[in-house]
Amino acid sequence: MPSNSPLIEPKASSSIGYTLYYGTFVHTPTLEELEICFNTLVGVTSDGEIDYIHKNYKPEEHDYMTAVHRNRNRHFDFIDYSQDPTKFFVPGFIDTHIHASQFPNVGIGLDCPLLDWLNDYTFPLENQFTDSNEKKLQFAKNVYSKVINKTLTSGTTCASYFTTIDPQTTNLFAELLLEHGQRGFVGKVCMDHNDTYHDYEESFEDCVHSMNSIINHLDKLNPSDDTLVKPIITPRFAPVCSRKMLNWLGKLSKTHSLPIQTHISENTKEIELVRDMFPDCEDYATVYDKHNLLSSSTILAHAIHLTKKERKMISKKECSISHCPTSNTFISSGEAPVKQYLYQDKINVSLGTDVSGGFDSSILAVIKHSILVSHHLAMKTGRQGDKLSIIDALYMATQGGAKAIGMPDVLGSFEVGKKFDVQLIDLSSKDSIVDTFEWQLPLEEEANQRKKSKQMQDLLGKWIFSGDDRNCVKVWCNGRLVVNKMHYQRDDRWVMVEKDF
Numbered sequence: 001m002p003s004n005s006p007l008i009e010p011k012a013s014s015s016i017g018y019t020l021y022y023g024t025f026v027h028t029p030t031l032e033e034l035e036i037c038f039n040t041l042v043g044v045t046s047d048g049e050i051d052y053i054h055k056n057y058k059p060e061e062h063d064y065m066t067a068v069h070r071n072r073n074r075h076f077d078f079i080d081y082s083q084d085p086t087k088f089f090v091p092g093f094i095d096t097h098i099h100a101s102q103f104p105n106v107g108i109g110l111d112c113p114l115l116d117w118l119n120d121y122t123f124p125l126e127n128q129f130t131d132s133n134e135k136k137l138q139f140a141k142n143v144y145s146k147v148i149n150k151t152l153t154s155g156t157t158c159a160s161y162f163t164t165i166d167p168q169t170t171n172l173f174a175e176l177l178l179e180h181g182q183r184g185f186v187g188k189v190c191m192d193h194n195d196t197y198h199d200y201e202e203s204f205e206d207c208v209h210s211m212n213s214i215i216n217h218l219d220k221l222n223p224s225d226d227t228l229v230k231p232i233i234t235p236r237f238a239p240v241c242s243r244k245m246l247n248w249l250g251k252l253s254k255t256h257s258l259p260i261q262t263h264i265s266e267n268t269k270e271i272e273l274v275r276d277m278f279p280d281c282e283d284y285a286t287v288y289d290k291h292n293l294l295s296s297s298t299i300l301a302h303a304i305h306l307t308k309k310e311r312k313m314i315s316k317k318e319c320s321i322s323h324c325p326t327s328n329t330f331i332s333s334g335e336a337p338v339k340q341y342l343y344q345d346k347i348n349v350s351l352g353t354d355v356s357g358g359f360d361s362s363i364l365a366v367i368k369h370s371i372l373v374s375h376h377l378a379m380k381t382g383r384q385g386d387k388l389s390i391i392d393a394l395y396m397a398t399q400g401g402a403k404a405i406g407m408p409d410v411l412g413s414f415e416v417g418k419k420f421d422v423q424l425i426d427l428s429s430k431d432s433i434v435d436t437f438e439w440q441l442p443l444e445e446e447a448n449q450r451k452k453s454k455q456m457q458d459l460l461g462k463w464i465f466s467g468d469d470r471n472c473v474k475v476w477c478n479g480r481l482v483v484n485k486m487h488y489q490r491d492d493r494w495v496m497v498e499k500d501f
């Protein structure tokens with residue numbers, strides 16, 4: 001289905017037929033639950049929706065035509081990876097905190113504390129997106145195409161992005177998301193008093209005008225029957241926003257039913273600054289609450305140094321936290337007690353790369369870092385309970401992310417009625433740096449199911465700790481194949497078998 005804009009053909013809404021996928025599916029439908037489904041058949045409609053799941057499907061005992069007949073599909077594609085134990089499907093990653101405009105700065109600025117890092121590296125770069133018209137559009141196209149391509153090919157099927165204060169390049173970013181086939185929340189950064197870097201700020205009136213233009217533009221861009229890109233209200237963080245702006249953004253979110261994202265309690269100096277600027281507010285979270293910015297559709301990034309009272313408020317308001325361990329380590333911000341947030345405070349926690357505070361744009365890397373940081377925290381506190389498990393981290397990267405962006409029933413796991421936003425992982429892909437040995441593989445003839453599941457969990461460990469984007473060989477968004485790295489493999493024995501009845 002083409003978008004309402006004559007110029008954009010959204011890749012994730014191209015025409016597809018009914019497809020049956022057969023193989024191993026791994027997901028975390030709830031916190032603490034890892035489900036490994038071997039020999040599973042998943043049917044996906046031409047709308048990209050899962051309409052059929054058959055676990056433990058045995059071709060000799062069952063008839064997959066049931067799924068096909070139910071949908072009156074005479075022609076369908078059958079994609080079978082069941083014979084290769086090093087390949088498995090996992091839900092697409094959801095990155096809940098990433099600055100698209102900062103992509104050129106990845107790996108730059110080590111050891112610079114947050115406020116200096118913003119002035120020395122971030123604001124000068126973001127300011128280039130506000131240049132004269134043609135120059136800034138070219139600059140933005142180059143940077144934004146690269147970051148979308150990089151995240152998508154690393155398995156991120158949906159992300160909540162910050163762009164810059166500039167509306168034209170933000171609109172261009174939304175168009176590029178559609179062209180590449182990635183779902184996205186598009187956050188024009190709102191900031192009207194940047195005391196330490198006045199070159200990069202907007203007036204309140206400009207912000208109102210820009211936000212209205214972006215909301216209208218994105219409305220026209222989406223396909224008529226689907227929402228693939230959506231604006232998200234983005235006050236950068238309290239220190240650079242006037243009370244007038246914070247108030248208006250809180251109202252704007254309500255009027256248009258739009259989600260909100262911002263930063264909170266990343267760095268102790270930042271917290272002091274907020275205390276000085278908002279002396280009437282008891283703490284950082286209260287600043288946002290006072291301006292009606294805390295709700296179940298709010299994503300709070302970092303949230304490292306929260307007080308007990310703030311944690312209670314965030315839990316009560318049902319906000320989600322975006323945990324960014326790569327960035328928190330790179331710019332020495334601290335170790336967020338995520339396990340406590342999840343299990344004691346019952347706060348929904350998701351994962352964010354926080355490019356470019358975070359140097360890696362892959363959520364797989366963030367999964368790894370979240371576990372390592374939690375181990376360091378446990379060594380410091382002496383509490384074993386602070387350690388995150390692979391299941392916790394995978395949950396945050398998928399279903400926790402889906403909850404954070406307000407799509408818990410649409411994305412994040414394999415369920416009938418959900419969208420097929422999925423990655424195919426291949427541990428023996430071309431150039432893979434993962435080594436597996438035959439005795440480690442959950443082979444078909446292995447009768448003991450418990451042993452087979454344990455072997456699969458070990459393979460997940462290998463993927464997470466020694467794998468990278470080279471193991472993410474195919475990516476589907478909205479049921480459409482948007483990344484395919486298997487084109488070049490000569491011995492791809494398991495590629496599509498097309499059936500026609």
Ligand SMILES: [Zn+2]
Nearest residue numbers: 099263301354
């Ligand atoms: Zn950030």
